[in-house]
Amino acid sequence: MEMHDIGSGSAPPEPTDPPQRSSAWNRLQKRLKRKGVVEVDIDHHRYQMLQCMRKGIQQVLLTHPELGPRENLQTEDYQHVLEVQVITPDNTEFVFASYASSVFAAIRRAIDVKEDQYLASVAPEQLPYLEFVSNSKSGQDFFLSNDQQYLFKTDRKYCVDFFLANIGDYLHHFLTYPHSLIVKFLGLYSITMPGESKKYFLVMQSIFYPSHRLEDRFDIKGALAGRYQRPNPPGCNVVTVLKDQNFLEETIDIGSQRDWFITQLKADTEFLRGLSVQDYSLLVGRQKLHSDEMKETLPNLVKRLAKSLPNTSSPTLSPENSNITLATKESSDISPIHSKFTEMNTIPLDDDIPPMEQVDSSKNHNASLLFPHSLTNSSYLDTIMGSSNRRLLPNCKNALHIIDGPEKRYFLGIIDFFTLYEYRQIAGRMYKNVRYGCGDHSTVPPGEYADRFLKFIIERVK
Structure with missing residues (x-):
C-alpha cells in the first residue's frame, strides 16, 4: 500500500480504483494458511x-x-x-x-x-x-x-x-x-x-493485553479429559493457547498476593455458580519480568498505593507530590509506606466469602443503579466492605487483569460464562463419559464444575 504525505504542497495523488478481491482459489489458499x-x-x-x-x-x-x-x-x-x-x-x-x-x-x-x-x-x-x-x-x-x-x-x-x-x-x-x-x-x-x-x-x-512479551497462554477449566494441546515447536511464532493437561506441572507464583487471588477467585466462582453456568475458563498468560521490573521503586509504589489504599492526608501517598516529597525523605520516613505495602499483600485467606445476597440484584432492575466512575479509584474502594476487595494494582495498562509475582507477570481473567447446564450439556456429558471413559471432562453440573475448577487452580497457586 502506498503512503502519501498530506499538506506537503504537492498535488494530491490520482484517485485509484478500490482494491479488488483475489480469485476464489487464491482466497481459499489464504484461508487454509491462516x-x-x-x-x-x-x-x-x-x-x-x-x-x-x-x-x-x-x-x-x-x-x-x-x-x-x-x-x-x-x-x-x-x-x-x-x-x-x-x-x-x-x-x-x-x-x-x-x-x-x-x-x-x-x-x-x-x-x-x-x-x-x-x-x-x-x-x-x-x-x-x-x-x-x-x-x-x-x-x-x-x-x-x-x-x-x-x-x-x-x-x-x-x-x-x-x-x-x-x-x-x-x-x-x-x-x-x-x-x-x-x-x-x-x-x-x-x-x-x-x-x-x-x-x-x-x-x-x-485479557492478554499488551501481548508483545507473552511467552505462553493457557485456558484452564479444571478438567483433564480432552484438554491437551500440542505445543508449538521451538521458533514457531503462531499463537497457541495451551490447556489443562499442559498446565499440570505448572504453577502461578504470585508471592504475597496469593491470598488475595484465591479469595477473589472463590468470590468470582461463587457468583458463576449462582448463575448456574459451567464451561467457563481461567485464562493465564505469563511473561518474565525484567530485572528492573522486579525492583519495587518507591515512586511506583506510591502510585500503586494511591489507587489501592484508603484515602489519607499523608503527602507521601500523593502521586502528584511524589517527586518532591520522596526526594527529601529520609529512609526512616519510608517505613510506614512499606508497612502499608506489607499489609496489603498479606491479607489473611478467609474461606468465608461474603454471602451472595450482597451481590444479587433484581432481574427486572427496578431500582436505579449508581455505577461508580472508576473501579480502580481508592475513593470508591473506601466505601465497600474491606481489604478483601482490593489489592495493589500494577502501574500498567490492563491493571485489573495483571498480577506481578516475584519473577513473572501473570495475565489472569475468567471468560466464557454463558453456558447453562441444560439438555444439550446433559446429552454432551453422557457422550463424553463414553468417549473418555471417565467423568473428568468439562461438561458437568455447575456445582461440580465450580468445585473442581477451584481445586485445580488453587493447588497450583503459590
Whole structure:
C-alpha cells in the first residue's frame, strides 16, 4: 500500500480504483494458511462484515452522545436497543443495533476507558482488524482491534439473551468486587446484512493485553479429559493457547498476593455458580519480568498505593507530590509506606466469602443503579466492605487483569460464562463419559464444575 504525505504542497495523488478481491482459489489458499493472529484483508470472508461493524459503531458513538455513561442507570437503560440503517462507501446497506448502550458505557467509564479512546480502538477509520485463529471448538469467531486491546467475539442469540437478562447481577458483582477477575464486556452489537442472518458481537477487554512479551497462554477449566494441546515447536511464532493437561506441572507464583487471588477467585466462582453456568475458563498468560521490573521503586509504589489504599492526608501517598516529597525523605520516613505495602499483600485467606445476597440484584432492575466512575479509584474502594476487595494494582495498562509475582507477570481473567447446564450439556456429558471413559471432562453440573475448577487452580497457586 502506498503512503502519501498530506499538506506537503504537492498535488494530491490520482484517485485509484478500490482494491479488488483475489480469485476464489487464491482466497481459499489464504484461508487454509491462516494461523494465529492475521490481518483481515479484502480477501477475508469476514472483511465486509467487519467494515459494516466499523461503520455501525462509528455512527452510534458519534451521533448518539445521549447513550453515553449515565450517573444513574434505570430499568429502560438495560432494555434499550438502538437500530440504525447504515450504508457503507461501497453502497452496502445493513441494519446495525447497539444493546444497553448506556450500561456498557458505564462499564467503560468504570474501568477508565474514555469514549474517544474506545472509538479510536474499536472503530478506527483506516486500520485493519485482526483475526485470532484459535484452537477453540466453540464455533465462534474471534477478532481483535488493531491495537489488540479489545476482542470481538461472535455469539449465539440465546447466549446474548442470557447475558442481558443477568447484566444487573454482573454489574453488582463488580460493585462488590471492583478487582474481580471476570472479564469486562464493553459493548454488545448486532449486524444484519442483506440475505444473511443476524450476527451478534460482544466487545470485551483482551485479557492478554499488551501481548508483545507473552511467552505462553493457557485456558484452564479444571478438567483433564480432552484438554491437551500440542505445543508449538521451538521458533514457531503462531499463537497457541495451551490447556489443562499442559498446565499440570505448572504453577502461578504470585508471592504475597496469593491470598488475595484465591479469595477473589472463590468470590468470582461463587457468583458463576449462582448463575448456574459451567464451561467457563481461567485464562493465564505469563511473561518474565525484567530485572528492573522486579525492583519495587518507591515512586511506583506510591502510585500503586494511591489507587489501592484508603484515602489519607499523608503527602507521601500523593502521586502528584511524589517527586518532591520522596526526594527529601529520609529512609526512616519510608517505613510506614512499606508497612502499608506489607499489609496489603498479606491479607489473611478467609474461606468465608461474603454471602451472595450482597451481590444479587433484581432481574427486572427496578431500582436505579449508581455505577461508580472508576473501579480502580481508592475513593470508591473506601466505601465497600474491606481489604478483601482490593489489592495493589500494577502501574500498567490492563491493571485489573495483571498480577506481578516475584519473577513473572501473570495475565489472569475468567471468560466464557454463558453456558447453562441444560439438555444439550446433559446429552454432551453422557457422550463424553463414553468417549473418555471417565467423568473428568468439562461438561458437568455447575456445582461440580465450580468445585473442581477451584481445586485445580488453587493447588497450583503459590
